[in-house]
Amino acid sequence: MTATTADVWLPFPAEEIDGLPDxxxxxxxxxxxxxxxxxxxxxxxVVPYMQGPEVAQRPLASMTSVQVVQTLSAGIDHVEPGLPLxxxxxxxxNAKGVHEASTAELTLALILASLRGIPGFVHGQDKEEWRSGxxxxxxxxxxxxxxxxxxxxxxEDRLAPFECARVARVARSARTTARGPxxxxxxxxxxxxxxxxxxxxxxxxxxxxxxxxxxFLAAMPDGALLVNVARGGVVxxxxxxxxxxSGRLRAALDVTDPEPLPQGHPLWHAPNxxxxxxxxxxxxxxxxxxxxxxxxxxxxxxxxxxxHNVVRTTG
Numbered sequence: 001m002t003a004t005t006a007d008v009w010l011p012f013p014a015e016e017i018d019g020l021p022d023x024x025x026x027x028x029x030x031x032x033x034x035x036x037x038x039x040x041x042x043x044x045x046v047v048p049y050m051q052g053p054e055v056a057q058r059p060l061a062s063m064t065s066v067q068v069v070q071t072l073s074a075g076i077d078h079v080e081p082g083l084p085l086x087x088x089x090x091x092x093x094n095a096k097g098v099h100e101a102s103t104a105e106l107t108l109a110l111i112l113a114s115l116r117g118i119p120g121f122v123h124g125q126d127k128e129e130w131r132s133g134x135x136x137x138x139x140x141x142x143x144x145x146x147x148x149x150x151x152x153x154x155x156e157d158r159l160a161p162f163e164c165a166r167v168a169r170v171a172r173s174a175r176t177t178a179r180g181p182x183x184x185x186x187x188x189x190x191x192x193x194x195x196x197x198x199x200x201x202x203x204x205x206x207x208x209x210x211x212x213x214x215x216f217l218a219a220m221p222d223g224a225l226l227v228n229v230a231r232g233g234v235v236x237x238x239x240x241x242x243x244x245x246s247g248r249l250r251a252a253l254d255v256t257d258p259e260p261l262p263q264g265h266p267l268w269h270a271p272n273x274x275x276x277x278x279x280x281x282x283x284x285x286x287x288x289x290x291x292x293x294x295x296x297x298x299x300x301x302x303x304x305x306x307x308h309n310v311v312r313t314t315g
Contacts, residue, residue: 006043006065008298009036011072012291019295021302031055039063044301046070046294047079050282057082066090068307070297072290073281074099074151075231076311077204088315093297096309098289099281100154103201106280107155107229108162110252111138111197114225114274139163144195146170146211147202147230148182155199168195172207185211192219197227204231214239217249225250229280232257237267244270254280 007025010017014026024044027036031051039062047056049072060069060082069086070093071079079092113119115136124131141164145152148169156167156179168191169182176182183191185207192198198220202208212226213236220226228235232255243249250272259278261267268275297307 006067007037007041008044008046009042009059010046010294011048012287012294017291017295019292019299021299023302024298035059040065042066044068044070044298047072049073049286049290050278053078053081057085061085068093068297068301070294070307071095072098072286072293074103074149075203077231077233080312083312083314086314090314091307091310092312092314093307093309094311095290095293096150098286098293100151101289102283102285103151103229103280104154104158105283106254106276107199107201107227108158110227110229110254110274110276111199111225114227114250114252115141115197119274138197140165141196142166142168142194143197143199144168144170144191145199145201146185146188147200147208149201149203151229152199152201153177155201171202188216189219192216193221195220195224197225200226200228200230200234202230202234204233208234210234210236212236212240214242217243220249222248223250225252227252229254231255232259241266241270244273247271252276254278 005023007027009027009029011030013028014020029036031048039059042063043065045063045066047069056078064087066086068091069079072095074094074096076092076094083092115138117135120131139162143159143164145155145167148171159167170185170188171182174182174184200212211234217239226249235257237257240251244251252274254276255278256267267273300307
């Protein structure tokens, strides 16, 4: 089986994706109960988007010929547990370039809505109450971005016009960018006490699981805002609830742990929290960018060229 004759599983009908190369056998599967063909014949598997880890991993054990597993998300934590089921040498690619715009937009929306009291105004409108007064601005605030990859960088792009006092950046490795230095996680104890707004945009992995626990939160100054557009597991929910219920911190969360947040969970009604249902990437910007990524990746694959965005190789 060659790349040009291989089965390719897509979560969009092939005729809806402009620029796909001729040759591969394109099959549509978006997580339904029946596979479109024998998984053993699949060479390039595009994981259905936002269908959960059970769907993402379901065909992996049978994919004995797969060469590339492509997610349409920036994170890969929903696929990683199934990687040991795959043959050696399979490349796992993420969707770098697809979600930056949407996630950065939502991040700014969450910050501005939280600081300017928008949820309270909505409740006031429901009750015909005129809730005037002074509210915090983003201007003159110190912002800390924890997880300075392509999404973190896109968030800073959109922070630029808001006259923040400063933006600090944290990533796995220290480096220098055109906007300034990127610190490591080891520098968090020194950076957190100065941060009015802490944005989480880091992947979920062993080094970030539960990163935002009691000590992390205690280091944030009184009245600070925690914004999570990463993964719910980055935050210790119990520790966050304690800070919210004390009134010391505020939070805006697009992701939670557990997720979906079940009815009756205390986080729903904790004070000073704004919750959105994991919609950072779920906008009209997703589909055209995802399709452009797939066309480019599959063109390289069919030509025998290296695919981009490789984050893991099995074996």
